[in-house]
Amino acid sequence: MKNIVLLGSTGSIGTQTLEVVEKLKDKFSILALAAGKNIKLLKEQIIKFKPKYVSVADYIDMKELEKEFNDIKFFCGEDGLFELADIPETDIFVVATNGIVSVKATIKAIENKKTIALANKETLVMAGDIVMKKAKENNVSIIPIDSEHSAILQCLNKQDNPYAKKLWITASGGPFLNNSREEMANFTAKEALKHPRWMMGKKITIDCATLVNKGLEVIEAHHLYNFNYDNIKVVIHPQSIVHSFVEFCDGSFLAQMGVPSMHIPIQYALSYPDRFEGIKTNSFNIYNKKLEFLEPDFEKFPLLKTTIECGKKGGLMPAILNAANEVAVYKFLNGEINFLDIEKIIYNEIENSKNILKPSLDEIFETDKQIRQKFL
Numbered sequence: 549m550k551n552i553v554l555l556g557s558t559g560s561i562g563t564q565t566l567e568v569v570e571k572l573k574d575k576f577s578i579l580a581l582a583a584g585k586n587i588k589l590l591k592e593q594i595i596k597f598k599p600k601y602v603s604v605a606d607y608i609d610m611k612e613l614e615k616e617f618n619d620i621k622f623f624c625g626e627d628g629l630f631e632l633a634d635i636p637e638t639d640i641f642v643v644a645t646n647g648i649v650s651v652k653a654t655i656k657a658i659e660n661k662k663t664i665a666l667a668n669k670e671t672l673v674m675a676g677d678i679v680m681k682k683a684k685e686n687n688v689s690i691i692p693i694d695s696e697h698s699a700i701l702q703c704l705n706k707q708d709n710p711y712a713k714k715l716w717i718t719a720s721g722g723p724f725l726n727n728s729r730e731e732m733a734n735f736t737a738k739e740a741l742k743h744p745r746w747m748m749g750k751k752i753t754i755d756c757a758t759l760v761n762k763g764l765e766v767i768e769a770h771h772l773y774n775f776n777y778d779n780i781k782v783v784i785h786p787q788s789i790v791h792s793f794v795e796f797c798d799g800s801f802l803a804q805m806g807v808p809s810m811h812i813p814i815q816y817a818l819s820y821p822d823r824f825e826g827i828k829t830n831s832f833n834i835y836n837k838k839l840e841f842l843e844p845d846f847e848k849f850p851l852l853k854t855t856i857e858c859g860k861k862g863g864l865m866p867a868i869l870n871a872a873n874e875v876a877v878y879k880f881l882n883g884e885i886n887f888l889d890i891e892k893i894i895y896n897e898i899e900n901s902k903n904i905l906k907p908s909l910d911e912i913f914e915t916d917k918q919i920r921q922k923f924l
């Protein structure tokens with residue numbers, strides 16, 4: 549039986565993680581949950597999964613919950629996440645939060661030598677050098693939950709495979725794959741939120757439409773698998789059946805395929821390196837499937853290139869890009885700007901920010917904060 553601490557339990561990945569755990573009750577148990585402000589759903593999760601520890605964003609919510617569940621130890625705020633990172637009985641620390649709130653707690657869990665199952669993008673995008681160095685020093689595995697990185701891990705068979713030459717990250721191409729730039733400028737948030745293949749949160753769905761998400765995944769792959777940027781390629785695969793592939797030195801390509809369901813990579817991150825039946829999706833019919841692999845159009849989706857370039861520059865640049873992108877995406881979702889204005893906001897921030905190579909965690913967080921404050 550493995551004990552799971554789950555940060556971000558009420559989000560898209562969090563709820564799907566709990567669905568996986570429910571199917572594998574004999575293998576996993578929920579030791580702790582952390583959620584933000586969706587207390588209604590959190591209460592349902594507490595009743596169903598009976599965690600020993602729970603952390604919420606706000607003090608008031610914590611006080612309310614304490615009255616209702618007196619056999620649970622409650623925490624709140626960022627300190628609450630640190631407390632969860634310190635629980636000795638933890639086997640797997642699942643990070644399914646959005647944003648930067650969990651980055652420091654994740655580093656603490658690494659220092660406590662806990663296996664990390666990582667769905668949060670900011671951890672590696674903003675602080676990949678620091679986090680991976682810590683993981684190496686503490687001999688801790690960072691198992692990705694994202695479908696592409698999970699596919700790569702499954703193809704590599706282990707995190708460090710000397711015969712692997714290139715990583716090929718697949719992208720669905722998002723909802724605007726076949727639209728012109730003129731058409732893209734006029735699309736509303738509602739249209740951009742219609743992702744053709746995957747069910748995801750709003751922010752990441754817009755990141756799929758701009759292909760920023762794919763650029764961020766390239767940065768994550770660079771850190772996770774210690775691959776040079778020149779050996780990480782993006783390939784558009786509209787059917788989303790192949791979730792990424794690895795090219796080996798002898799010319800072999802290994803790909804991982806399956807229905808586009810996050811349950812599979814989530815479960816693999818928990819079961820790694822084993823596999824269980826769990827939530828097995830039976831509806832995948834391999835017959836009569838056509839698979840296309842297209843070269844990305846960097847002119848139509850210039851942010852893909854920009855994001856990868858920020859990764860190559862390193863230092864603070866990925867954090868600058870990430871913060872500017874997040875601000876821009878929320879402006880678009882609120883109807884304040886049009887779809888292509890996301891690019892303008894990002895370019896403006898990149899041009900006007902100064903890079904520091906090898907920044908400290910505090911410098912990274914400060915940069916992130918400064919960019920966000922400008923747009924408040």
Ligand code: MG
Pocket residue numbers: 694695696765
């Ligand atoms: Mg992905």
